[in-house]
Amino acid sequence: MATTxxxxxxxxxxxxxxxxxxxDKEKHFLVVAxxxxxxxxxxxxxxxxxxxxxxxxxxxxxVLRDDKQWRQGWK
Numbered sequence: 001m002a003t004t005x006x007x008x009x010x011x012x013x014x015x016x017x018x019x020x021x022x023x024d025k026e027k028h029f030l031v032v033a034x035x036x037x038x039x040x041x042x043x044x045x046x047x048x049x050x051x052x053x054x055x056x057x058x059x060x061x062x063v064l065r066d067d068k069q070w071r072q073g074w075k
Contacts, residue, residue, distance in 0.1 A: 005065050005067065005072070006065075007061070007064060007065055009034070009042065009043035009046075009061045010034075010043060012031045012034060012043070012046055012061060012064070013031055013032075013033070013034055014030060014031060014032075015030070015031045015072070016028065016029070016030055016072075016073050016074045017029045017030075017031070017048065017064060017070050017071065017072060017073070017074075018070070018071040018072075018073065018074055018075045019069070019070065019071075020067065020068055020069050020070060020071060021069070024053070025052050025053065026050040026052055026053055026055065027052070028050070028051040028052070028074045029048040029049060029050055029051065030048070030049050030051060031046045031047070031048060031049075032047050032048070032049045032056065033046070033047035033058075034046055034047075034061075035047065035058060043061055044060065044061065045058050045059060045060055045061060046058070046059060046060075046061045046064070
């Protein structure tokens with residue numbers, strides 16, 4: 001079973017992440033945006049940008065807690 005780490009979604013902006021299983025030379029990512037359904041609502045998604053290709057993907061912020069998919073920092 002995957003380990004879940006404690007994260008504060010409000011502090012994820014500009015945090016660095018490493019994909020546990022890189023694809024298409026995309027290994028290192030930066031959180032470039034936080035998604036909210038309304039201005040005063042809690043964060044529900046993050047936009048990750050690949051450092052190498054600049055491709056962006058939006059995912060639920062909770063997936064970053066799964067160490068089988070993501071590692072905090074650039075490793």
